[in-house]
Amino acid sequence: MTYTSLVTGGAGFIGSHVAADLLRAGHRVVVLDDLSGGTAANVPSGAHFHQGDICDPGVVDALFAEWRFDHVFHLAAYAAEGLSHFIKRYNYTNNVVGSVNLINAAVNAGTVRCFVFTSSIAVYGHAEPPMTEDLIPSPVDPYGIAKYAVEQELKVSHEMFGLPYIIFRPHNVYGERQNIGDRYRNVIGIFMNQILRGEECVIFGDGEQTRAFSHIDDVAPPIARSIENPRAYGQTFNIGGDTPYTVNELAEAVATAMGVEPRVRHVEARHEVVHAFSSHDRAREILGVGTTSVPLTDGLTQMATWAKKHGPQEPSIFSGIEISKNMPPSWQSVVASD
Template sequence: MPYSLVTGGAGFIGAHVARSLLSSGKQVIVLDDLSGGFKENVPEKAIFIEGTILDHELLQKLFNEYEIEYVYHLAAYAAEGLSHFIKRFNYSNNLTGSVNLINESVKHKVKCFVFTSSIATYGALPPPMREDMTPEPEDPYGIAKLAVEMDLKVSHEMFGLDYVIFRPHNVYGEYQNLGDRYRNVVGIFMNQLMQGNPLTVFGDGSQTRAFTYVGDIAPIIANCVDHKECYGEVFNIGADKEYTVKELANAVIDAMGMKSELRFLDARNEVVHAHSDHSKIKKIFGEYSKTSLEEGLKGMVGWAKATGAKKSSKFENIEITEKLPPVWLED
């Protein structure tokens, strides 16, 4: 019996992709080490295996035991800003782990390897970012993502491994890890509100992003393998309308129905304006669903309130502390 393997399927986007695959009649295996995800996020009908893509012997056993037809690789530590300070951890998890997975996919003749890369590969290129631009990542997270993209290309050329690459951006929605203080700004804001704390904004909040509701992109990622014209291609995917971070903070306050203030922090080293062009993916999937920020936040609020506030845990293995934002060290 053929299976689709979803790495990171207990995490945020992976949990939604796993559900989309199951709803289309696929058999799903979820592999996740639960470092950033939660077992309750895994859909009941999926086979769940707790483990890490760093364990190449586990991957060998998994691919030998199951007939894995498609691989959806969403396992990553996606804290872009923090990646400057955890270089070894970043490259081990986001690059070496991915290579372990590519190796097994080549050896077991996987039909297609679907990889969620990131808009971070573009760095500070002028928006809207397009797939025909030469990537210039500005942080180790983006570098690792681009390296995996490049390895998939040469793996296809050498071994015939088909692949599809997506570059999503600023995705939010149900199953985000509300207790992660380093990534997923919408979840961070909601968690701060539920804790009665001010919303922390780096700089003056004028940075712009297009915030993408996860329910709009997960079905496309799941179903791309049925569109052979996607194979060997890179696609931006996400929302078209950009907002400032300050506008986002106020929108979250409105959606949560709570009062709060904004706490402005020193600016950090980050790309100021980032949003992408989606004309390429629309040529294949048409005008896919684009949930408005207001509607997307409304849907996430019910889940967040039911989940409740989470303690914001600190990353315990910071490798470089120079220039680390002080707020990331607060208890």
């Protein structure tokens, strides 16, 4: 049987890799993306591309009526965690209302076998790491709040309408096809772009914040394959890298991968979770994944090779800031954010 699967955000970073994995598995893949963060060139060959906005229920409903999807892989989001404080309306519209449009359509279609949602470890907030799925989420920024709201909506939609779901909470994913020109998110891409532009790597605060970094090859394939495992349905999984690094260590590792001496500049600390990395025991037990197969040094080398070919990008400036109070002054120049 050939399944028809929708991948929202499939012209973006993680979404394009998930779409490619689904195509390799024999799915008929439809990509829905508004190209606000991705590019049509990222859409894998063989996928049907529809440019449109998940915030438009007419677009979403028409697509479900046309294709009668078996699976929905929802990866479309604006994932700038730190910036979300200053773009609340945009954050909740895209990350909550857009998600609800998809959930409504999935329920009404009656054909969806599973709705796979990429959430984030941002839902855990200041919880003590390593964060486990059994912790009660307590997000500290609008991005994490939005992700947790959609998780809860999927659970009540399952209880009320029987919509099957799987939730993933990835963290700090990096790799080929990442938008290195986005100055507000994805610290590895930001560092590489700064190096390509001959600039210093800018770090908020003292750089002793810790994160675990996840190469796309350790994240996209398990998401795509999860629908094949009945034990995964109704579950929430942390997924990604196991080993935490400080941002200072990361800057040195990125410089090494790019073949340059590390040059960093520290700026005023911003409001953020200081230590954030998660346990992957549940993914190991149920999905058979969780141990990092791509070490950070290898993943950075792969991405650096791609980034050098891709070339430096002009850092984008978000034009729809809704609140400027307490916004980090350094975001008026080139900055690094995770």
